[in-house]
Every structure is written in C-alpha cells, then in structure tokens.
Amino acid sequence: MIFNMEFETLPREALEAIQLRRLKEVVSRVYATVPFYRKAFDEAGVKPTDIKGLADITKLPFTIKKDLRDNYPFGMFAVPMENVVRIHASSGTTGQPTVVGYTRRDVDTWAELMARSLAAGGATADDIIHNAYGYGLFTGGLGVHYGAEKLGASVIPISGGNTKRQIIIMRDFKPSILTCTPSYALHLAEAAEEMGVDFENLLFKSGIFGAEPWSENMRHEIEKKLYLSALDIYGISEVIGPGVAMECLEAKNGLHIFEDHFIPEIINPETGETLPPGSTGELVFTSLTKEAFPIIRYRTRDITSLSYEPCICGRTMARMKRVQGRTDDMLIIRGVNVFPSQIEAVLMDMDQVEPHYQLVVEREGTLDTLTVLVEVGEKAFSDEIRDLQNLEREISHNIKETLAVSAKVKLVEPKTIARSEGKAVRVVDKRKL
Amino acid sequence: MHAQQISVFLENKAGRLAEVTKVLSQTGVNIRALSLADTSDFGILRLIVNKNDEAVDALKAAGFTVRKTQVAAVEVPDRPGGLNELLEYLNSRGINVEYMYAFVTPTKNNALMIFRFDDTDAAVSALLEKGFAVIDGETLYTM
Numbered sequence: 001m002i003f004n005m006e007f008e009t010l011p012r013e014a015l016e017a018i019q020l021r022r023l024k025e026v027v028s029r030v031y032a033t034v035p036f037y038r039k040a041f042d043e044a045g046v047k048p049t050d051i052k053g054l055a056d057i058t059k060l061p062f063t064i065k066k067d068l069r070d071n072y073p074f075g076m077f078a079v080p081m082e083n084v085v086r087i088h089a090s091s092g093t094t095g096q097p098t099v100v101g102y103t104r105r106d107v108d109t110w111a112e113l114m115a116r117s118l119a120a121g122g123a124t125a126d127d128i129i130h131n132a133y134g135y136g137l138f139t140g141g142l143g144v145h146y147g148a149e150k151l152g153a154s155v156i157p158i159s160g161g162n163t164k165r166q167i168i169i170m171r172d173f174k175p176s177i178l179t180c181t182p183s184y185a186l187h188l189a190e191a192a193e194e195m196g197v198d199f200e201n202l203l204f205k206s207g208i209f210g211a212e213p214w215s216e217n218m219r220h221e222i223e224k225k226l227y228l229s230a231l232d233i234y235g236i237s238e239v240i241g242p243g244v245a246m247e248c249l250e251a252k253n254g255l256h257i258f259e260d261h262f263i264p265e266i267i268n269p270e271t272g273e274t275l276p277p278g279s280t281g282e283l284v285f286t287s288l289t290k291e292a293f294p295i296i297r298y299r300t301r302d303i304t305s306l307s308y309e310p311c312i313c314g315r316t317m318a319r320m321k322r323v324q325g326r327t328d329d330m331l332i333i334r335g336v337n338v339f340p341s342q343i344e345a346v347l348m349d350m351d352q353v354e355p356h357y358q359l360v361v362e363r364e365g366t367l368d369t370l371t372v373l374v375e376v377g378e379k380a381f382s383d384e385i386r387d388l389q390n391l392e393r394e395i396s397h398n399i400k401e402t403l404a405v406s407a408k409v410k411l412v413e414p415k416t417i418a419r420s421e422g423k424a425v426r427v428v429d430k431r432k433l
Numbered sequence: 434m435h436a437q438q439i440s441v442f443l444e445n446k447a448g449r450l451a452e453v454t455k456v457l458s459q460t461g462v463n464i465r466a467l468s469l470a471d472t473s474d475f476g477i478l479r480l481i482v483n484k485n486d487e488a489v490d491a492l493k494a495a496g497f498t499v500r501k502t503q504v505a506a507v508e509v510p511d512r513p514g515g516l517n518e519l520l521e522y523l524n525s526r527g528i529n530v531e532y533m534y535a536f537v538t539p540t541k542n543n544a545l546m547i548f549r550f551d552d553t554d555a556a557v558s559a560l561l562e563k564g565f566a567v568i569d570g571e572t573l574y575t576m
Contacts, residue, residue: 376442376475376498377498378498378499378500381440381442381498381499381500383438383440383477383479383500383502383549384477384531384532385470385471385472385477388442388472388475388477389472410474410475411442411444411474411475412444412475413442413443413444413449413496413497413498414496414497414498415496416444
C-alpha cells in the first residue's frame with residue numbers, strides 16, 4: 001500500500017522541482033542560523049544564492065561525523081531550544097555520541113515517513129505492530145512508534161529485551177508486523193523454539209528490519225524461520241532516524257528513498273567526486289525539510305548504489321541497494337574498492353564453503369596483491385588435491401566476476417583465522433604505505 | 434573388500450604433521466600406512482590406521498578437517514613387472530586410479546598397495562575376477 005499517493009508517485013520533474021525549492025530554502029536557513037555551516041560554506045567559497053539547480057549541490061561542502069562531535073551537544077541545531085521538542089543521540093560507542101533534535105514539525109515529518117515505510121512493508125490500520133526496537137535515546141523505537149500511530153495501526157511498544165515476555169505477547173496478542181533488528185529477529189526465533197512456540201502458528205505477515213547491516217542470506221533465513229516477508233529499512237539518526245528509505249513488499253529489490261525530504265548522492269569516498277547513477281560508492285544525504293537538525297551533504301560512510309529505474313510498486317522515488325558495507329572497512333586494491341562483506345557474499349553463495357575468511361593485502365613492488373584465506377570445513381574437504389585446487393580456482397573466479405579484482409585464494413585449516421574477542425579479524429593489511 | 438582411509442587437510446606449515454601424529458599417539462592409534470599429497474599451500478594426509486573411529490574423533494576434536502575415504506588394499510606380486518601387470522590390467526578394464534601408495538608391512542612374497550579408485554566396487558570386483566588378492570579392512574588395520 002502507498003501511504004502518500006501524491007508524493008510517493010510524483011513524476012520525476014515535479015519531484016525535482018520540489019527538491020530544488022526545498023534545497024534552496026534549507027541552504028539559506030543553515031547559512032543564517034548554524035555557525036558551523038556558515039563557516040564551512042565561506043571556506044568553500046559558496047553562497048546560498050549559488051544554488052540555482054539541483055546539480056549545484058556538489059558545490060556545497062560535506063558534513064562528517066567529526067563535525068557533529070565537534071559541535072556536541074547542540075551546536076548543529078538550527079532553531080532555538082524552545083522549538084525543540086525531542087532529543088535523540090547515537091550510542092557513541094566510538095567516542096562522543098552525536099546528538100540530534102526535532103521540532104514538532106520534524107516529529108510529524110518523521111512519523112509521516114515511518115508511516116510510508118510501514119505501509120510499504122504491508123502494514124495498514126488493521127495491523128498490530130510488535131515494535132521491538134529499543135525505546136530511548138536510540139531513534140528506532142520511537143521512530144517506528146510514531147509512524148505506526150500515524151498509520152492508525154495498533155502498536156505494541158514492547159521495546160528490546162526480555163525475550164521470553166516478547167514471545168508470550170506474540171503468542172497471545174498475535175501481532176501481524178514485527179519491527180526489530182534482523183539479528184534480534186533470529187534471536188526471537190530461537191527463543192520461541194525453546195519455549196515451544198511455533199512461528200508458523202503466529203500471524204506475522206511481514207517484518208521490517210534495520211539498524212544494522214544484513215544480507216540476502218539472512219533475509220532467507222529469517223523468512224524461513226519466522227514465516228513472514230522480511231523487508232529492509234534504512235535510516236540513521238543524523239538524517240532523521242528510521243524511515244529514510246524502505247523496501248516495498250512488491251519488489252523487495254532496493255529501498256525507496258523518500259526523496260521529497262532527502263537528496264541522496266553517491267560519491268567516491270576517496271576523492272569526494274559525485275558518481276553517476278548505478279555506481280557503487282559512499283551514500284551522502286542532504287535533508288530538505290528538517291527544522292531543528294538540518295544536515296547538508298552528510299557522509300554516511302555506508303556503501304551502496306542508487307537506481308532511478310521505475311519500480312513495479314508505482315513509487316517514483318529512487319531506490320538504494322541494501323547497504324553493502326562501510327567505508328571504514330573499505331580496502332582499495334589496485335584502484336578497486338573491496339569490502340569484506342562482498343567477499344563474504346561470494347562465499348555465502350557457494351554451497352561448499354563457509355564464510356570463514358580473511359583478506360590479506362600485501363604490496364609486491366608497486367603492485368597490491370589480495371590473498372583470500374578460506375577455512376576448509378568438512379563440506380569443502382575432498383580427499384583429492386585436484387578438487388581442492390578447483391575449489392580455490394572457483395572461489396577466485398567468482399571473486400573476479402563479482403568484484404572485478406584478482407585474488408589468490410588459499411585454503412586454510414578450520415579455526416586458524418585469528419579471532420579477537422569472538423570476532424574474526426577479516427582484514428590484514430600488510431602494505432607499508 | 435574395502436578399506437577405510439582417513440584423509441586430513443593440512444596447511445603447509447611447520448609442525449602440522451607432527452600435530453597429527455601427536456594426537457594419534459595420545460589416542461593410542463597406530464598408523465599402518467600413510468601418504469602425503471601436497472601443493473605449495475596445502476596438503477592432504479592419507480592414513481590407514483588400526484582404529485578409524487577413534488582416530489577421526491580425536492582429530493576432529495583437535496580441530497582438523499577430516500574425512501573417511503574408501504580405498505582398496507591390493508597385493509602386488511613382489512617381482513619386476515608385478516605392479517605393471519596390475520596397472521595394465523586395470524587400464525584394459527578402463528578403471529581409473531586416482532592415487533596409490535605402498536603399505537609399510539609387506540606380506541610374505543607380495544607387496545601391498547593402497548589404491549584409490551573412482552569406482553571402488555567396480556575396481557575390486559575386476560581385481561578379484563582376475564585373481565588379485567584384495568585385503569579387507571579388518572585384516573589390513575591389524576596387519
């Protein structure tokens with residue numbers, strides 16, 4: 001179902017006209033009200049009046065996570081505190097948390113976007129939504145909650161944790177939509193099994209999963225174990241929270257970005273240059289309508305690509321692919337961007353091998369070499385050298401096909417890939433640059 | 434008339450072979466024959482032992498990738514041309530030998546070879562048909 005038929009199916013030209021008008025507004029506003037942006041624009045030699053067309057967005061400087069930290073806690077707010085009705089913050093696991101604020105209208109916008117997202121995932125006013133995203137400073141819980149109410153659905157604000165109670169509520173209330181992180185969905189499946197509750201007997205029709213990276217394989221696993229349609233939702237608090245982009249039930253192929261509120265760009269994370277549609281690179285967002293915490297060209301560090309192809313669901317909004325990795329994990333090998341997650345996907349697609357691997361990058365002379373160590377489990381182990389050599393060649397071939405990078409594959413014994421605190425070390429970069 | 438062989442995946446690095454023999458020694462498993470096939474990166478250690486299940490369990494517990502493979506132990510006349518005769522016969526029957534290696538304990542007048550065929554059943558019946566002696570597993574492990 002399309003929640004906002006008018007905006008979600010706007011013809012491209014009409015959408016871009018709205019985007020341009022809103023972009024000009026937000027750029028003028030941040031220049032006038034946020035010292036950080038005024039300074040950054042001045043340093044880049046750009047004035048709000050230089051924005052004459054959408055393409056002029058590339059004249060604006062980027063905003064990065066560090067900028068938000070440097071302006072901790074409220075330095076990036078564009079309205080006086082009396083107009084701020086809500087504050088959220090990131091967990092700050094890698095340093096100072098980033099703090100975001102919302103005006104009353106921002107909260108409404110966010111609810112609208114989450115209502116659109118839930119509707120795209122099959123939810124209607126008749127549905128009961130089991131919302132297991134955490135409520136609190138984290139945007140997940142309240143974001144979904146307001147969207148569900150906006151849609152008119154019945155929301156169970158169960159939040160995260162206390163898994164046993166969650167299963168009992170599911171069994172007794174029979175919710176039809178599940179919202180949580182994909183890993184928690186699998187955890188719920190395990191817990192239900194232990195408690196003798198079968199998801200097949202519950203009434204879930206879809207699940208809206210996000211807030212962490214996941215894969216197509218995980219989607220299949222969740223769908224099999226939870227008997228529902230598993231959909232991907234994207235959102236980061238710096239942009240607004242959940243509801244920036246959402247997969248539609250009809251296509252399940254890329255997440256529609258609500259472009260009347262955000263302009264997405266894909267850039268080369270090394271050079272900052274904007275890449276043409278279809279290219280894979282770092283996702284950058286500019287918010288168009290947010291009042292309290294507008295953001296200009298925010299580098300998300302998420303890696304994906306954009307498609308402007310029409311979708312069978314009728315939405316005209318661009319679609320972003322499932323996030324493929326983070327720029328933080330990116331390796332550049334002979335000019336090719338390589339993410340451990342891409343190698344993992346290649347391995348997951350092969351039945352014989354398990355995704356226990358490590359990338360070793362070395363430099364021989366001036367040439368980078370990539371060696372992929374893959375642990376040999378019982379499924380892959382053949383008594384014949386020839387078979388194992390063929391397996392190495394096949395993995396190498398598949399990597400070349402998918403990533404366009406040559407890799408030497410080396411089979412190693414199980415559990416030999418270094419694990420630190422239970423997490424495997426995926427990349428060893430031996431290049432001395 | 435088949436025998437079980439244990440195959441172990443080994444990385445080509447110092448001390449791995451000794452690690453296998455250590456595990457087997459601690460488990461009280463006696464190695465009857467072995468062969469090592471290798472490339473520059475990895476190798477496959479093939480073993481005939483006196484206690485298959487114990488050996489497999491112990492090696493798996495020690496973290497090795499292990500599998501059991503079906504092989505045939507065949508007596509080869511211990512004289513010039515003895516092995517050649519056998520191989521020519523197999524060739525004439527269109528039976529493919531994947532690999533083979535010698536067993537450490539010779540029997541009276543014959544040498545003993547371990548063969549891995551692509552089709553063990555067909556190979557064993559062909560050999561028996563021609564009068565070659567194929568030793569069954571139980572006898573082999575305790576020879």
